[in-house]
Structures are given as C-alpha cells and as structure tokens.
Amino acid sequence: MLEIRNLHVTVDDKPILRGLDLEVRAGEVHAIMGPNGSGKSTLAHVLAGREGYVVTQGEIRYMGRDLLALAPEERAREGIFLAFQYPVEIPGVANIYLLKAALNAMRRHRGESELDAVDFLALVKGKLKLMDMDEALLYRAVNEGFSGGEKKRNEILQMAVLEPRLAILDETDSGLDIDALKVVANGVNAMRSPERAMILVTHYQRLLDYIRPDRVHVLALGRIALSGGPDLAQDLERRGYGWVEGWVQAEAQKRHAASAGGAG
Amino acid sequence: MRIGPEEPCVPGFVSAYPSLAVQLPGAAVPWLRRSRDEAFERFAALGLPTTRDEDWKYTSVAAIARRVFRVDGAIEVSDEVRAVVLRHAIEGTQRMVFVDGHFVPGLSQPATLQATLPEGARVGSLAQAVEARADDVEPLFAAAGDAADGFSALNAALWSDGAWIDLAAGVALEAPVHLLFVTTRSDSASFPRNLIRAGEGASATVIEHHVGPDGASYLSDTVTRIVLGRGARIAHTKLQQEGRKAFHVADVAAEQGQDSAFVSHALAFGGQLSRAAIATRLGAEGCDAKLAGLYVGSGRQHIDHHTCIDHAAPRGTSRELYKGVLDEAARAVFNGRVIVRPDAQRSDALQSNRNLLLSEDAEVDTKPQLEIWADDVKCAHGATVGQLDADQLHYLRARGIAEGDARALLIRAFAADALAGIEHGPLRARLESLLPGALPEAA
Numbered sequence: 246m247l248e249i250r251n252l253h254v255t256v257d258d259k260p261i262l263r264g265l266d267l268e269v270r271a272g273e274v275h276a277i278m279g280p281n282g283s284g285k286s287t288l289a290h291v292l293a294g295r296e297g298y299v300v301t302q303g304e305i306r307y308m309g310r311d312l313l314a315l316a317p318e319e320r321a322r323e324g325i326f327l328a329f330q331y332p333v334e335i336p337g338v339a340n341i342y343l344l345k346a347a348l349n350a351m352r353r354h355r356g357e358s359e360l361d362a363v364d365f366l367a368l369v370k371g372k373l374k375l376m377d378m379d380e381a382l383l384y385r386a387v388n389e390g391f392s393g394g395e396k397k398r399n400e401i402l403q404m405a406v407l408e409p410r411l412a413i414l415d416e417t418d419s420g421l422d423i424d425a426l427k428v429v430a431n432g433v434n435a436m437r438s439p440e441r442a443m444i445l446v447t448h449y450q451r452l453l454d455y456i457r458p459d460r461v462h463v464l465a466l467g468r469i470a471l472s473g474g475p476d477l478a479q480d481l482e483r484r485g486y487g488w489v490e491g492w493v494q495a496e497a498q499k500r501h502a503a504s505a506g507g508a509g
Numbered sequence: 510m511r512i513g514p515e516e517p518c519v520p521g522f523v524s525a526y527p528s529l530a531v532q533l534p535g536a537a538v539p540w541l542r543r544s545r546d547e548a549f550e551r552f553a554a555l556g557l558p559t560t561r562d563e564d565w566k567y568t569s570v571a572a573i574a575r576r577v578f579r580v581d582g583a584i585e586v587s588d589e590v591r592a593v594v595l596r597h598a599i600e601g602t603q604r605m606v607f608v609d610g611h612f613v614p615g616l617s618q619p620a621t622l623q624a625t626l627p628e629g630a631r632v633g634s635l636a637q638a639v640e641a642r643a644d645d646v647e648p649l650f651a652a653a654g655d656a657a658d659g660f661s662a663l664n665a666a667l668w669s670d671g672a673w674i675d676l677a678a679g680v681a682l683e684a685p686v687h688l689l690f691v692t693t694r695s696d697s698a699s700f701p702r703n704l705i706r707a708g709e710g711a712s713a714t715v716i717e718h719h720v721g722p723d724g725a726s727y728l729s730d731t732v733t734r735i736v737l738g739r740g741a742r743i744a745h746t747k748l749q750q751e752g753r754k755a756f757h758v759a760d761v762a763a764e765q766g767q768d769s770a771f772v773s774h775a776l777a778f779g780g781q782l783s784r785a786a787i788a789t790r791l792g793a794e795g796c797d798a799k800l801a802g803l804y805v806g807s808g809r810q811h812i813d814h815h816t817c818i819d820h821a822a823p824r825g826t827s828r829e830l831y832k833g834v835l836d837e838a839a840r841a842v843f844n845g846r847v848i849v850r851p852d853a854q855r856s857d858a859l860q861s862n863r864n865l866l867l868s869e870d871a872e873v874d875t876k877p878q879l880e881i882w883a884d885d886v887k888c889a890h891g892a893t894v895g896q897l898d899a900d901q902l903h904y905l906r907a908r909g910i911a912e913g914d915a916r917a918l919l920i921r922a923f924a925a926d927a928l929a930g931i932e933h934g935p936l937r938a939r940l941e942s943l944l945p946g947a948l949p950e951a952a
Contacts, residue, residue, distance in 0.1 A: 293907050294906075294907070295903055295907075296899070296903065316906070316912070317903060317906040317907050318906040318907075318908075318909050318910060318911050318912065318915075320907075321906070321907055321908055321909035322909045327907055329904065329907075332904075333898075333900045333901050333903075333904040335901050335904070335905070335919070335922060336922060337919075337921070337922025337923060337925045337926070338918060338919075338922045343905070343908060343910075346908075346910055346914075346918070347908035347909045347910060350908075350909040350910055350911070351909050354909070386922075403908065407908070407909075
C-alpha cells in the first residue's frame with residue numbers, strides 16, 4: 246500500500262529525514278518509534294502533505310501512485326488520514342459540520358452519493374459511542390476549548406467516520422491518561438482490518454501495550470535504524486534510545502572510514 | 510432638473526439650491542423650509558470634508574468633490590427596477606421601496622402598509638408625512654441635531670424622501686421593516702433621510718438596505734435618526750450593497766432613553782468608496798447598546814466605519830464588535846470612539862475590531878479611541894489584523910476539503926460572530942450568502 250524509498254526531507258533548509266525506507270502492506274500495523282528530533286513527526290507531516298516540508302530526494306508511492314504529486318485534500322480523499330499530534334482549534338466551524346463536509350468530500354470523490362442528515366447523524370452517533378464521547382461535542386466548534394484528551398478522541402472519531410485506507414497516528418498517546426489511552430486504543434483496534442494499514446508514531450512503548458503492532462521501526466538521525474517484531478518496543482523501553490543512537494553513529498563512522506579508506 | 514453641467518459638487522449644489530429648494534417635499538412648510546435653508550448654509554460653509562479633518566484623515570472624498578451630480582425629481586420604474594427589487598427582497602418583512610430617493614408605493618409590500626400595522630404605529634414616507642402632517646413630524650426634526658459635516662448638512666438640505674417610523678408607547682412591530690433604496694442612474698445624487706422614533710416600551714426591527722447597479726457611478730448621501738424612549742428597543746441593520754463604482758456616505762445616530770436597547774449592525778459589501786458613521790448616545794440610566802459590523806472588500810474598494818458610543822448616564826452597557834475581510838487592494842478604516850462622561854459611573858464598555866487580510870495589498874487602519882472621564886467603569890478594547898491561519902487551512906485540507914472551500918469556510922467562521930446578533934433568519938441567511946467564496950456543500 247505504501248512504499249517509501251530513500252526519502253530525504255528538509256525543513257527550513259535543515260535536513261530532517263536522510264534516506265528513509267519503509268514499506269507498509271494492507272492489514273499491517275507499523276509502529277515508528279524514536280527519540281525527540283529523530284524525524285517521526287516529519288514523516289507523518291510529509292505523508293499528509295504539509296507545506297514547508299521539502300522532499301529533496303526519494304519517492305513515496307501509495308496504492309501504486311506518486312503520493313508527492315497529490316495535494317493534501319486529494320491524499321485525504323484517496324484514503325490517507327493523519328491524526329494530528331496537536332489537533333487544530335477552528336472557532337466558528339462546528340465539529341459536526343467538519344465531519345460531514347469531510348465525509349461527503351470523500352464520498353463524492355469515490356462517486357458515491359452524499360449522506361443525508363439522518364443517515365449521517367446515525368453513523369456519527371454510533372462512532373461517538375465507540376469513542377465514549379458526549380454528543381454535545383459535535384455541536385461545539387472544532388477542538389475549541391476541548392481538553393487534551395477530548396482533542397485526541399475527536400481525531401479518532403474523525404478517523405472512525407472517514408474510514409481511511411491508511412491511518413497515521415502522530416503521538417496520539419501523548420498527554421493521555423490511562424483511561425483515555427484505553428478508549429483511544431479501543432477505537433483504533435476496532436478499526437483494524439485486512440484492507441486497512443496503520444502507522445503509529447510514538448515516543449513511548451505504552452501505546453503498544455494496547456495496540457499490538459506487526460512491525461516496530463526505530464528512527465534515529467533521519468533514517469530507520471532498526472526494525473523488528475513487537476518485542477523490539479520492549480527492548481527499547483529497557484535500553485533507551487541512546488542505545489540505538491550510539492549504534493547508528495558507530496555504523497556511520499565505520500561507513501565513513503571505509504569510504505575514506507577506499508578513496509585513499 | 511440638472512445641476513450646472515460643468516460645475517463640480519459643491520459649487521454645483523450652491524448654484525442649483527434655490528431652484529431645487531422650491532420643489533423639495535415640504536417646501537410650503539415654513540419650519541421645514543427654514544431647516545433646509547439653515548442646513549444648506551452650513552453645507553456651503555463647511556464644504557466637503559478633506560483629509561485635514563481628523564475624522565476624514567484616512568478617507569479622501571476628493572473624487573466626490575470633483576464630480577458633477579444630477580438630482581432627479583422624476584423617477585422611472587422599469588422592469589429592470591422591478592427585478593432588482595425582487596432580487597433584494599427579504600422574506601418575512603414589510604417592504605418600503607425608494608427609487609432614486611423617492612418612495613414608490615407600487616413596489617412596496619404590502620402596498621397598504623398602514624392597514625396591517627398595530628394601532629399607534631406609523632410607517633410611511635417622510636415626504637408624504639411632511640406634506641400631510643407636518644406638525645407630527647416636526648419634533649423628530651428637532652431631535653435630529655446639527656449636521657457634523659458637509660455630507661450630513663447636504664442631506665438635511667436636500668433630502669427627498671425616506672422612512673418615517675413613529676411608534677406610540679408599547680407598540681411592537683412584529684415583522685421587520687425593510688427599507689430598500691435603489692439607485693438606477695449614473696451621475697445621480699440621492700439624499701434619503703429616515704426618522705425613527707420608538708415611544709416608551711415600543712420595539713421594531715428596521716433594515717436599511719442600499720443597492721445600485723455595478724456599472725453606474727453615483728452618490729448616496731444618507732441620514733438616519735433614531736430616538737428611543739424609556740425601555741424601547743430598536744434593532745437597526747444597515748446593509749450597503751451599492752454598485753462597485755458608487756460613493757456611499759451614511760450617517761446613523763441614535764439617542765437612547767432610560768433602559769432602552771439599541772442594536773446596530775452595519776454591513777458593507779459594495780461601493781467604490783463608502784463611509785458609515787454609526788453613533789449612539791446612552792443619554793439616560795441603564796441603556797444597552799450593541800454595535801456590530803462587517804465589511805467585506807476587494808478590488809480597490811475603500812470602506813470606512815466611524816462609530817461613536819457616548820455613555821452620558823450611569824449604568825450603561827455597550828458591546829461593539831466590528832470585523833473586516835479584505836482581499837486584493839481593498840482598504841478599510843475603522844475608528845471606534847467610546848466616551849464615558851463624568852456622570853456615567855458604572856458604565857461597562859467592550860470594543861473589538863478584528864481584520865482578516867487575504868492579500869498582501871489589502872490594508873486596514875484601525876483606531877480605537879477611548880475617552881473615559883468617570884472612575885467607576887469597566888472598559889476594554891482590542892484590535893487585531895491577521896491572515897488566514899495556515900494550520901487551520903491545512904487541517905481542513907487534510908480532512909479532504911478543497912483549498913478554496915477551506916478558505917471560504919474559515920472566512921465564514923471568522924465573520925460568523927459579527928452576524929450572530931441578527932435575529933431575522935432570512936436576513937441572516939442573505940448576509941451569509943454574501944460572504945466571499947463558494948460555500949462547501951456539506952451544510
């Protein structure tokens with residue numbers, strides 16, 4: 246479903262991703278872990294098409310197409326969903342309006358008819374229950390005055406309504422207490438399906454206690470330094486990111502020495 | 510009648526006034542003739558304002574001063590005018606239509622307005638009122654006060670017609686009164702004047718609506734005076750949709766009695782150059798004033814709002830919110846004056862002006878002007894100028910909403926609270942439809 250090859254990304258002329266490779270198939274859940282500044286969120290933003298993230302090398306293919314050629318709204322309509330680390334407040338736009346506008350944009354894109362008010366409300370109410378959210382939140386402005394936990398739940402609510410093919414959850418666990426984390430994980434687990442892929446971007450292993458990934462990748466210095474099964478997350482938790490970073494730096498030095506030696 | 514063809518505005522009117530004056534409504538009523546003559550002398554002395562006047566510092570009317578304007582005594586009601594009236598009609602209102610400054614009963618609805626009104630309510634043409642019942646109208650003129658500038662003076666001298674709304678104590682008008690002023694002719698000047706009085710506990714909603722063709726360059730010089738008795742409530746909405754080459758200068762002033770409520774909305778969309786002065790005086794204890802405004806400009810439009818809220822008595826509350834959306838090379842001026850006089854203890858005033866600039870060439874001059882002479886008061890003000898929020902725009906796009914729709918949605922969201930106080934649903938819907946950008950179809 247998603248193939249990333251040799252991805253280099255700069256932000257304000259500063260290289261953040263430096264040769265990232267990743268392949269995600271339908272039905273899989275991948276966790277991307279890594280220390281602060283390793284480029285985890287950059288990867289999430291690049292996939293969603295955020296302005297200011299410049300791809301200088303490499304390619305991203307999604308469902309066989311060049312993802313980088315698509316505008317953010319086209320990616321969303323093609324089934325990519327980013328749950329934001331910091332969901333944006335939009336005063337004056339009702340939550341329910343955004344949900345309906347987003348869902349109908351997607352349905353039109355797929356050549357389906359728009360949902361009428363009754364069917365739409367029935368759909369949303371079912372998802373609200375799943376996310377243990379109060380119906381009143383639908384009629385408030387998008388994320389305005391929401392608590393941290395409510396914002397994160399609202400992201401997963403949107404995801405549940407939009408039913409993406411590829412969901413990217415950017416630090417969805419940060420700032421959540423354990424009860425909220427369980428609700429969010431529950432919502433995510435309910436959406437696991439053979440047709441859907443998910444990428445969980447997270448700093449901590451905690452989320453992975455509740456959502457068991459198929460693969461775990463560790464990002465360091467802008468590339469995937471280490472990949473493994475779900476147990477890798479526990480190793481990391483025990484040994485810390487310093488272990489991976491030290492190892493990556495040592496590898497880089499070895500490579501550098503080898504190429505310098507070859508030239509001489 | 511046509512004013513001296515080669516003479517620009519001020520000398521043009523000076524030479525034409527003697528012949529115009531004898532044909533204006535109430536020419537045979539001595540006090541009115543005197544009032545017009547005095548106003549005209551004031552106009553001749555003041556001339557039109559210049560940017561040397563502090564109140565007109567950012568708005569040059571040199572383009573008006575250079576022009577030759579015609580004042581038409583006769584009007585023509587074409588099919589085109591009927592179509593314009595239908596297009597601008599607002600559901601659920603009682604409509605009075607004025608074409609080129611003159612009341613046209615045939616376009617108004619219901620045609621027999623007076624018959625549908627409650628007892629003690631007068632709603633009709635001011636020109637007809639001064640002819641038929643000059644003595645009833647005179648007190649309202651006395652309350653109108655002196656003209657502050659040349660435009661108001663010229664209106665006081667040359668007004669041709671307008672609405673006369675007079676409500677006895679306790680009278681409540683159910684349906685809003687929609688005053689639709691239609692200009693049809695290029696190079697014309699019209700001078701509508703509206704007088705509104707609400708007796709003790711009376712209430713009404715008045716929509717003052719100015720429209721004209723985009724291709725025509727003309728001047729609308731309008732004055733509205735509102736007097737509120739004890740406990741009265743007037744909601745006044747001024748909707749300016751003049752043609753894109755028009756000059757529009759408006760002066761709305763209210764005088765509030767004890768515990769009265771004045772709700773003003775000033776909405777500006779059209780015109781090449783428009784200026785609206787909205788003022789209210791909280792003249793007795795316990796008054797409430799709510800002033801909201803929205804100006805939307807593009808191209809090279811210039812839109813100026815000057816507001817004045819004068820707390821002249823204790824325990825008054827005022828809330829003011831003006832918002833602007835400016836694209837391309839549009840320019841706006843907001844000057845919000847709040848006065849709290851020494852006797853106006855325990856006044857509570859809030860003022861806010863927020864502007865959204867959609868282009869690098871758009872510009873706004875915003876100036877709050879607080880003059881507080883009492884010590885036991887709550888007053889706050891703020892002004893902001895900003896662009897569309899890139900994070901909000903991206904968030905919406907990341908949910909599949911096209912960029913243009915996302916921009917329109919954010920502009921609507923920005924403007925929403927300036928329209929929130931409009932109670933008449935069909936009017937609010939009309940205003941929302943005038944906001945820039947196509948609307949996302951989801952709602």
